Amino acid sequence: MGRNRATLADVARRAGLSKTAASMVLNGREGTRLSAEAHQRVFAAAEELGYRPNLAARSLRTRKTATIAFVSDIVATTRFAGDLIRGALDAARERDHVLLITETQGDATFEQYAIEAVLDRQVDGVIYAAMATRRLSVPAAILGGPVVLLNATSPDGLPSVVPDDEGAGRSVAAALLELGHRDAIALIGRNRLKEDDPEVSLAASARLHGIRQTLDEADVSLLAECFCTEWLPEHGYAAMRGLLSKPKRPSAVICMNDRLAFGAYQALGEAGLTVPEDISVISFDDDPIAAWLRPSLATTALPHEQMGRRAVELLLDGGVAEPALVGMPLRRRRSLAPPAG
Amino acid sequence: MGRNRATLADVARRAGLSKTAASMVLNGREGTRLSAEAHQRVFAAAEELGYRPNLAARSLRTRKTATIAFVSDIVATTRFAGDLIRGALDAARERDHVLLITETQGDATFEQYAIEAVLDRQVDGVIYAAMATRRLSVPAAILGGPVVLLNATSPDGLPSVVPDDEGAGRSVAAALLELGHRDAIALIGRNRLKEDDPEVSLAASARLHGIRQTLDEADVSLLAECFCTEWLPEHGYAAMRGLLSKPKRPSAVICMNDRLAFGAYQALGEAGLTVPEDISVISFDDDPIAAWLRPSLATTALPHEQMGRRAVELLLDGGVAEPALVGMPLRRRRSLAPPAG
């Protein structure tokens, strides 16, 4: 890779100047008294030789690598990770930085290894990302330099970026109230573990809180709340069947994520009910399936790309201590309608 | 980041030896005549100081960075990308390497930039990945060093890794024949563009070829073939409705991917038909939705994680010139049954 690249010395020689001069010109240093002609000769030489600086050499001296480590627990499992990374990549490119990506798989040994690997490479900072929004404590090793938590918060008060799940909860509830739903709104996806343990999830309690707050303000209370051990389609399916077996049928259902909603759709289909005429459905995440469902599913989008971007900006530009909340936009789709009767 | 790290000089001083000695001991060099005691002193000093070599300094001298560039057209859009990256990350870690990830977004300027950025950082090799299996030509700039194409082939005969779509086509057809389907097998997802332009897709023609070959051998021909402009759920939905409007109803349907199958399920549900009693469905990709559908969808899995792994292995261990085919395992699920009557 990169054999016979021209070096700074080559450029200087061709320009008939010293390495010092060449370096200063190419770095656009102010206050050097190099002549306009010297500038031109250096630029011309660099151009002709196709000179590109060797960043390994540069960073040895400057202790800057223009490289950011993106350390996450799990990259692959959730498809959202891709958006997080894409946002970070975009922002990094805009600032002439590059991303070194590693994965810990939630394993302490791997984590240790990953962190050493990136620190050995002299990264300028670390983005420590979690794939489920949660609280965590970061390994001490990375505290020596800039760190930003992505999709996570920590007790150490490190800068962090998280989605505004509470706001999303409010939007969801408000959207239903707006349509006239009141006394027959059901909720699918209560989960003690997620709600009570911030190290498992911050989203569950925030979403619930947002929903409750808005409903309370309108003096509305939920018709039913279904607990689910996980937030997968099968649990949404079972929960919806449960709801339909009760005497009073809900006019609208809030699902804690799109996968639950997907399962709920399946149960509704089997029961011969149509969305949204018989029941409105709304949820969280904006998983790609939300748009693929028939009818398309109204939901609040996890702004992963934005979040990745913010994390890089916070890391490089410095940022506030309190968590940066990124809004979750409501995607109004066809699964919403006013209540039937 | 990493201020006050101990240097090799610190270790040498503490061990009462020269940098040369310390370097040789820590690198486990054979044939040096350093005493056992010297070895111990160096190891002890390194341990006590928590010494970690500065890889920027090392690579300046050795021209090796233990870093691989992963350059792809689009990371985020498809959720499969995550698996590709995960496989590559795993294999890289096993070999003490790390991944520098960039994205070109299919834009020539970004691509140019991305490639310069990684070459400037002296990566040891480049994995050039495409998110849809296709043929492409790689930018000349990266040809200076090791390159492996991932999920793509090129006319230059570079080492490459692709899924065995043709084998998947054979598996799919064979699975239906095995169950007794013969004269009422339909295909959803023909697509001229994908089939005819290898720079758009290699998968479409390979899958089709595999299917045809196996059916031909059994002297079976397809009942119907539906063309789709894209491979999205809505197109699968429309195609399935088309099929159901014809006099002879298929006993089994092959969809060119899971998203088409998802759409086909929707149409079947609306028509009041059940899978697999009325119609069997089988497809390609093993998207997560395949397992979430009711009934779960039989499909052939894109082995993305394996592929990412192979790419790294090929890059570091050197490999053959012809494309490495990675098998696509058949996932037998509940959407398959013998034909009805």
Next chain:
DNA sequence: ATGCTCTGCTAAATCAGTTTAGCGACCACT
């Protein structure tokens, strides 16, 4: 006593940049 080999180790060069300190030429002013 001299020369030779072997052992155990080190000084110094090297990689490709950045940065510090300062040099020689020229001019202006007293």
Next chain:
DNA sequence: AGTGGTCGCTAAACTGATTTAGCAGAGCAT
């Protein structure tokens, strides 16, 4: 004539590793 300042530029140190070349001392033979 001496002094001081600016201009335009460079030599050399420095970053932290690896690697080449070679040195000092011991042991042994001649």
